[in-house]
Amino acid sequence: MTQASIITIGDELLIGQVIDTNSAWMAQELNRSGIRVVRRVAVGDVWDEIWAALDEEQKQADIILITGGLGPTADDITKPLLCKYFDGSMIIDEAAKQNVLDIFTKLNRPIIERNLKQAEVPDVCTVLQNKRGTAPGMLFHKNEKVFISLPGVPHEMQGLMETEVIPFLLTQFRFPAIIHKTLLTAGVGESFLAELISNFETALPAHIKLAYLPNYGMVRLRLSATGLNADALESEIGQQFENLKSIVADHLVTDMDEPMQNVLGKLLTAKGKTVCTAESCTGGYIAHLLTSIPGSSAFFDGGVISYSYRAKEDLLRVDKSTLESVGAVSEEIVLQMARGALKNLGSGYVIAVSGIMGPGGGMPGKPAGTVWIAVGNNNKIQAHQLHFRFDRMRNIQLTAVNALNLLRKFILAEI
Amino acid sequence: MTQASIITIGDELLIGQVIDTNSAWMAQELNRSGIRVVRRVAVGDVWDEIWAALDEEQKQADIILITGGLGPTADDITKPLLCKYFDGSMIIDEAAKQNVLDIFTKLNRPIIERNLKQAEVPDVCTVLQNKRGTAPGMLFHKNEKVFISLPGVPHEMQGLMETEVIPFLLTQFRFPAIIHKTLLTAGVGESFLAELISNFETALPAHIKLAYLPNYGMVRLRLSATGLNADALESEIGQQFENLKSIVADHLVTDMDEPMQNVLGKLLTAKGKTVCTAESCTGGYIAHLLTSIPGSSAFFDGGVISYSYRAKEDLLRVDKSTLESVGAVSEEIVLQMARGALKNLGSGYVIAVSGIMGPGGGMPGKPAGTVWIAVGNNNKIQAHQLHFRFDRMRNIQLTAVNALNLLRKFILAEI
Numbered sequence: 087m088t089q090a091s092i093i094t095i096g097d098e099l100l101i102g103q104v105i106d107t108n109s110a111w112m113a114q115e116l117n118r119s120g121i122r123v124v125r126r127v128a129v130g131d132v133w134d135e136i137w138a139a140l141d142e143e144q145k146q147a148d149i150i151l152i153t154g155g156l157g158p159t160a161d162d163i164t165k166p167l168l169c170k171y172f173d174g175s176m177i178i179d180e181a182a183k184q185n186v187l188d189i190f191t192k193l194n195r196p197i198i199e200r201n202l203k204q205a206e207v208p209d210v211c212t213v214l215q216n217k218r219g220t221a222p223g224m225l226f227h228k229n230e231k232v233f234i235s236l237p238g239v240p241h242e243m244q245g246l247m248e249t250e251v252i253p254f255l256l257t258q259f260r261f262p263a264i265i266h267k268t269l270l271t272a273g274v275g276e277s278f279l280a281e282l283i284s285n286f287e288t289a290l291p292a293h294i295k296l297a298y299l300p301n302y303g304m305v306r307l308r309l310s311a312t313g314l315n316a317d318a319l320e321s322e323i324g325q326q327f328e329n330l331k332s333i334v335a336d337h338l339v340t341d342m343d344e345p346m347q348n349v350l351g352k353l354l355t356a357k358g359k360t361v362c363t364a365e366s367c368t369g370g371y372i373a374h375l376l377t378s379i380p381g382s383s384a385f386f387d388g389g390v391i392s393y394s395y396r397a398k399e400d401l402l403r404v405d406k407s408t409l410e411s412v413g414a415v416s417e418e419i420v421l422q423m424a425r426g427a428l429k430n431l432g433s434g435y436v437i438a439v440s441g442i443m444g445p446g447g448g449m450p451g452k453p454a455g456t457v458w459i460a461v462g463n464n465n466k467i468q469a470h471q472l473h474f475r476f477d478r479m480r481n482i483q484l485t486a487v488n489a490l491n492l493l494r495k496f497i498l499a500e501i
Numbered sequence: 502m503t504q505a506s507i508i509t510i511g512d513e514l515l516i517g518q519v520i521d522t523n524s525a526w527m528a529q530e531l532n533r534s535g536i537r538v539v540r541r542v543a544v545g546d547v548w549d550e551i552w553a554a555l556d557e558e559q560k561q562a563d564i565i566l567i568t569g570g571l572g573p574t575a576d577d578i579t580k581p582l583l584c585k586y587f588d589g590s591m592i593i594d595e596a597a598k599q600n601v602l603d604i605f606t607k608l609n610r611p612i613i614e615r616n617l618k619q620a621e622v623p624d625v626c627t628v629l630q631n632k633r634g635t636a637p638g639m640l641f642h643k644n645e646k647v648f649i650s651l652p653g654v655p656h657e658m659q660g661l662m663e664t665e666v667i668p669f670l671l672t673q674f675r676f677p678a679i680i681h682k683t684l685l686t687a688g689v690g691e692s693f694l695a696e697l698i699s700n701f702e703t704a705l706p707a708h709i710k711l712a713y714l715p716n717y718g719m720v721r722l723r724l725s726a727t728g729l730n731a732d733a734l735e736s737e738i739g740q741q742f743e744n745l746k747s748i749v750a751d752h753l754v755t756d757m758d759e760p761m762q763n764v765l766g767k768l769l770t771a772k773g774k775t776v777c778t779a780e781s782c783t784g785g786y787i788a789h790l791l792t793s794i795p796g797s798s799a800f801f802d803g804g805v806i807s808y809s810y811r812a813k814e815d816l817l818r819v820d821k822s823t824l825e826s827v828g829a830v831s832e833e834i835v836l837q838m839a840r841g842a843l844k845n846l847g848s849g850y851v852i853a854v855s856g857i858m859g860p861g862g863g864m865p866g867k868p869a870g871t872v873w874i875a876v877g878n879n880n881k882i883q884a885h886q887l888h889f890r891f892d893r894m895r896n897i898q899l900t901a902v903n904a905l906n907l908l909r910k911f912i913l914a915e916i
Contacts, residue, residue, distance in 0.1 A: 096712075097710070097712055097725070098712060098714050098723070099524075099525070099528070099541065100528055100537075100538040100539065100540075100541065101528055101529065101532045101538070101681065101725070102524070102525040102526060102527065102528030102529030102530075102532065102538075103525075103529070103681075103683070103714060103721075103723065103758070104525065104714065104716070105520060105521075105522050105525045106520075106521060106524070106525070107520050109514075109517070109521070109543070110514070110517040110518075110519065110520045110521070111517060112517065113514070113515055113516055113517035114516065114517030114518070115517075117515075117516045117517065122515075123515040123516070123517075124515065124544070124545065124550060125515075125542060125543065125544055125550070125554075126514065126515065126542065126543040127540060127541065127542050127543075128524070128540065128541035128542075129539070129540055130539065131712070135539060135540070138561075139540075142557070146553075157691055157713060157715075158691060158692045158695060159691060159692075159695040159713045161710065161711060161712050161713060195690075198692060198693075198696055200692050200695060200696060201692050239715065240895075241891050241892070241895065266516065266518075268518070275610075276572055276573060276574060277573045277574075277613060277615050277616050278613075279574075280573060280574040280615055281613055281615060295512070295576065296576060297511075297512055297513060297546070297576050298572060298574045298576060299513050299518060299519065300572075300654065301519070306518075308513070308518065310512070310516070343518070360809075362812075363785075363806070365785075368789075368792075369785075369788050369789050369791070369792025369793070369797070369801075370778075370780075370784075370785030370786065370787070370788030370789040370792065370804065370806065371785065371789045371792075372785070373784050373785030373806045374783075374784050374785040374786045374789050376784070377783075377784025377785065377786075377806075377808065377897075378784070378893070378894060378897070380859070380860055380861060380893055381861060382784070382808070383808050383809070386784075386808050387808055387809040387811065387812055388805065388806045388807045388808040388809055388812030388816070389785065389805075389806045389812075390803065390804075390805055390806070390816065391778070391785065391788045391792075391803045391804045391805070391806070392803045393792065393797070393798050393801050393802055393803040394775075394798070394802040394803055394846070396802065396846065396847055397777075397802055397803030397804075397846055400845055400846070401803070401805065401816055401845060401846075430815055430816060431809070431811065431812055431815070431816075432811055444795070445795055446795060446796060476656055477656070478793070478795055479793060480656065482792075482793070
């Protein structure tokens with residue numbers, strides 16, 4: 087089976103200053119096309135270490151994808167290194183040069199010598215034109231292996247992968263089919279699920295693998311099948327997936343590889359209803375998750391982020407004396423926030439949250455991590471108290487996902 | 502110099518289903534302690550590939566850190582593999598077993614055999630007790646190298662790194678000092694900066710490196726110095742950093758490694774003023790960035806997310822006839838949103854945005870990526886039109902960061 091390895095280059099990856107999102111995106115695209123990624127390696131902007139990685143990765147992979155280190159600045163040494171590695175000489179690529187000129191004309195910025203150097207490429211490569219930036223991609227052949235160098239800027243790399251790299255690879259190799267099917271469960275832990283599906287798992291054929299992917303208190307289960315006949319494989323994994331779904335039915339959120347907010351968005355769209363939000367401690371994160379979905383205006387009206395007492399009173403009709411007597415993090419207040427948002431925004435459903443995300447702000451009886459969540463509609467609103475014990479960002483994320491899931495369950499219980 | 506390599510294990514990393522945030526976090530912690538990370542490798546849940554990675558990484562590194570693959574389910578093969586790799590036999594660790602029992606007692610969940618298996622460890626390892634979960638860390642020695650296996654759940658791995666791994670490594674090795682200093686610029690590109698600081702860069706001594714880290718239309722510049730005398734190094738890099746700051750002064754946002762929202766938060770805190778937000782297209786993301794900072798209630802009052810016309814009218818006092826005549830994505834509306842938020846929330850400053858984040862929603866004269874941003878206070882509000890051309894999520898992020906930066910510049914211009 088054809089195998090790929092991804093090398094990402096940049097000191098910033100090794101001191102942890104940036105998180106590598108490129109590899110995950112590339113791996114996803116390659117997998118979709120039936121190319122198995124066997125390894126991902128990150129190395130710094132260091133000549134010998136990049137060289138060693140090129141030597142090493144071709145032992146295990148047929149296709150070596152390289153990102154990063156192609157910028158116009160002195161710390162970017164990948165291009166001269168590749169030129170030497172593949173015994174080439176640097177030349178100007180006319181199409182790449184024109185591309186640089188076009189970009190600067192469009193931006194109305196003066197062009198400097200350094201920018202034009204972006205059009206230099208080793209004469210032994212096939213140039214992959216980058217329509218989204220100045221650094222072209224480069225394709226090399228050596229020892230019957232394919233090496234492809236791409237810029238590290240995510241949207242430039244993505245454009246080159248879609249328009250040049252994947253189409254090229256599909257003409258060069260015959261790939262087996264790889265099919266993944268993923269479902270999402272909520273409310274039960276990994277060990278519990280493992281017991282529940284242990285017989286199913288044991289009985290799986292060797293070419294179908296099961297993986298557990300815990301995430302924000304939920305667990306995704308993924309079946310992956312590999313084989314030569316795509317149709318037969320599709321039917322076989324489809325059958326196994328149906329079995330798996332029926333075994334975990336009580337805890338199933340969705341049988342697609344999609345986040346909780348998409349499940350809720352689809353449910354609202356199907357009902358022709360909208361939702362609004364009243365957020366205190368999550369500070370807009372629930373609304374952000376909902377509006378990260380293209381077309382979310384169909385099911386989301388808007389919301390209020392009520393950090394201050396005044397915001398709660400003036401924008402959510404929360405009663406000042408209740409605030410003063412029981413405090414903002416309480417069942418009464420989260421219910422008032424929910425009712426106020428429904429009235430002010432005229433939505434079909436509402437999510438309201440009030441809590442303490444930490445690290446500070448805890449008090450006796452209400453430690454950091456305490457949160458009240460209310461979900462409901464004009465007829466009924468339910469309040470739930472939850473406790474989280476992580477860092478601020480994780481508490482915010484867990485609160486948001488749980489709030490979305492509580493509204494999802496509320497709506498399903500109505501039907 | 503002592504070098505470390507990080508191996509992350511899990512098929513989900515190679516099909517791109519999850520983004521590896523663990524490696525970045527670990528690299529940051531190791532660097533802070535003077536341990537240089539030379540490579541990061543991700544491999545799947547495949548026996549031979551994990552084995553090969555262990556063989557390979559010890560050639561280049563003195564310390565090999567391994568995360569993932571320690572869960573209680575059948576796809577987690579790391580523990581038996583390590584047991585074999587280091588010629589051990591599996592035994593129950595009594596402290597780890599007590600930890601599992603304690604966790605289940607606290608959660609009030611029934612314990613199953615599979616959970617207790619988490620307390621099994623190879624008899625050739627030193628057990629690192631995991632106070633945040635059931636999978637213990639394991640420390641092995643072989644060929645004068647140190648191998649440390651940690652669970653893949655981020656907050657469990659982080660707890661073990663902080664309380665066990667780093668303190669242990671500091672007793673075993675003598676590390677040179679590594680000092681990083683990072684500043685953030687906005688408003689100019691990487692090539693422009695490279696020209697501006699080219700003389701400075703050329704004159705840097707060999708043990709101080711400069712890196713360019715472009716991010717959301719801003720560029721971070723990082724100086725990294727390595728040496729044996731931490732005090733001398735601190736003084737030397739401090740001097741170079743001051744030079745660099747003065748060269749890029751016109752474009753400098755902050756001389757710390759911190760995001761834009763922290764810079765704005767500090768500025769507001771220093772002035773004793775608060776901000777509120779009125780967000781349409783960013784859907785709460787600006788408020789989320791601001792409230793991701795602990796203690797943000799000191800400078801953030803709250804905001805309105807006005808997706809629907811009704812939300813704009815009822816919560817932000819936007820005029821219905823203006824909405825109907827010029828449309829929501831316009832200078833007039835974003836100014837009205839800003840004024841309405843200031844009035845309703847009583848803040849010192851405001852940020853308002855209205856735009857089209859795509860992929861759909863574009864119209865003649867207002868393509869997807871068009872956005873209006875207003876920033877100001879009760880005396881003056883400025884509106885700016887910007888255009889982005891990326892995917893929805895990136896357009897949202899760029900809009901948010903630019904909006905925060907516009908308010909930062911507005912406040913600085915006042916002084």
